[in-house]
Amino acid sequence: MSYSVGQVAGFAGVTVRTLHHYDEIGLLVPGGRSHAGHRRYDDADLDRLQQILFYRELGFPLEEVAVLLDDPKADPRAQLRRQHELLTARIERLQQMAAAVEHAMEARRMGINLTPEEKFEVFGDKDPEAHAEEAERRWGGTEAYAESQRRAATYTKDDWQRMQAEVASWGERYDALMAAGEPPSGEAAMAMAEEHRRHISTWFYECTYEAQLGLADMYVSDERFKEFYDSMRPGLAEHLREAITANAARHGS
Amino acid sequence: MSYSVGQVAGFAGVTVRTLHHYDEIGLLVPGGRSHAGHRRYDDADLDRLQQILFYRELGFPLEEVAVLLDDPKADPRAQLRRQHELLTARIERLQQMAAAVEHAMEARRMGINLTPEEKFEVFGDKDPEAHAEEAERRWGGTEAYAESQRRAATYTKDDWQRMQAEVASWGERYDALMAAGEPPSGEAAMAMAEEHRRHISTWFYECTYEAQLGLADMYVSDERFKEFYDSMRPGLAEHLREAITANAARHGS
DNA sequence: GCTTGCACCTCACGCCGCGTGAGGAAGCAG
């Protein structure tokens, strides 16, 4: 069985021109040609094209794709293993970016302005340590700068205030809850955790229980977030984290 | 506080040239210039750059990025929400690709050759239904073709045989296990499920319990995979699926 | 038998997102 350019382009979801290009640069030379000089792709060519598209989608330059595919010590098994590894790595990367976006949103919610370093922490930044030193050495006093920026958040006026009011109301009720000695795993605290999640979902993004767990960790590990919650009542950040954990466990199963 | 090109390039992980380019095309015009004509980026510029890099990383052309960012009815909140949605969509997409890779590996393990449509199912293929009709109409008899291809797998000779031997041995023992009336949730069956997972992990890719669940579903839903296992013993595919499920549940908690 | 139409062919130029110099000025360290 062999296929024409149009057919291959059809099920591979690429243009005929792309196939021509791959032929030109020797990346995918069809197994044969018809009498009239038309390209004829066989099954092996399709497999190869599939591989090509895979690596291309992950952003590899075509030249490198050729190297990967023509690597003699990489049998099909090794290829698939590599692909699988690449995919999981990419997924992890995206999840990091998602976490960063969540981080950014939380910062905005609390009126905290991030330092330049934090803004780009998910990009570039190949060598975090060296970078931090560099930053200190060259532009000095990053920490002091951060301090000075902490309250200079850019608001979006109108309904921002309504949101702030919600936060304040929630904070007062959580304060009362803790004053009453409610445990984090209790009904009341979990209800507050649930409200917290709903608040984020309506004002920002669809916040899953899993995403909320990520936030909860941040509330105790990041100084400023911790400060934000603890200013409502000392120990609130930690209490909230446990309440969120309990609430997520309840809904998770 | 304002920053020079070099500084911005530093923490954003881009080159100076890139910043120049963004200035040229009007995508990111620095807030001001120094006396000597040097670009000076302020905090708002950094925020914008962060956004730009985000969309760029997701593959948007710069022109479109400009549209997204200058969209007047998208406040910062909406931006973040959109970004979050894009990310989860991308993650889903990659997970689909991972599943497709797993699918391909299983097919190879069993010596099944996929049809062209299957090979590319994760790419292009915008309109699956229309595509299937088209394929039938134009290149007809896809099913018949698939039939003819089913045993024409390309082996990788040497250790391939050892792997096949492992599979055969596993199959015989599973056959015996079922003959002895062992239930899927029993120790013996779960041990076989675990061995199945290890087999894939050593010969192919790191197979998590979750990934194995995906495979298990495939074994009963895809005719050819089902056939493969049921040829060892009728009902084996279903039995195995339940054993895998039980084994995953045990390790999952 | 002739035209119409479609899918194929081969040049060849253009666009985007920068990389990569070239040539020069500004600013800071010794």
Next chain:
DNA sequence: CTGCTTCCTCACGCGGCGTGAGGTGCAAGC
């Protein structure tokens, strides 16, 4: 004052195709 670094502005080039332009091969309909 001398260097070293960072900055500036052209301006050309490259990868990965898109997009014609102009021509061929083949099956269907007149």
